[in-house]
Amino acid sequence: MASDKTLSELAQEAREYADMRVDEFKLKATRGISTALGQALAYLLIIAVLVIVLGLLAFALLQWLNALVGSPWGTLIVAGIFIIGLCVLLLNRHKLFKDLFVKLFIDIFYDPEEE
Numbered sequence: 001m002a003s004d005k006t007l008s009e010l011a012q013e014a015r016e017y018a019d020m021r022v023d024e025f026k027l028k029a030t031r032g033i034s035t036a037l038g039q040a041l042a043y044l045l046i047i048a049v050l051v052i053v054l055g056l057l058a059f060a061l062l063q064w065l066n067a068l069v070g071s072p073w074g075t076l077i078v079a080g081i082f083i084i085g086l087c088v089l090l091l092n093r094h095k096l097f098k099d100l101f102v103k104l105f106i107d108i109f110y111d112p113e114e115e
Helices: 002-069 071-091 093-109
Strands: none
Touching (some): 002 071, 002 093
16 A cells, blocks of 8 residues: 555656656757847848948949949959859858857757756
8 A cells, every 4th residue: 555655656756757857848948949049130130231231332342443444344343253252152151151050059959057
């Protein structure tokens, strides 16, 4: 009789422990996802501002070069600068983007402070 009560209490405590572990996992996942989304939105905002600034600088350079060397050549020079920049980004895309996000997600989901 006493062992039935002990087994029943042990089973109840095991259920409570499992429920607490599930809750802990949910909280960690929620924290990780919200941090990742916050970082992603911050990067998107920074990229949007950079695109606007680069567009305005390109337009200013275009106007200056068109006045300096003539209309079609200034446009071709600016287009060439952007093509070179695009090639550099494409050649370094793994180092710039993939490694950056892998490190970000490792830092978020495998927090060394919890160990």
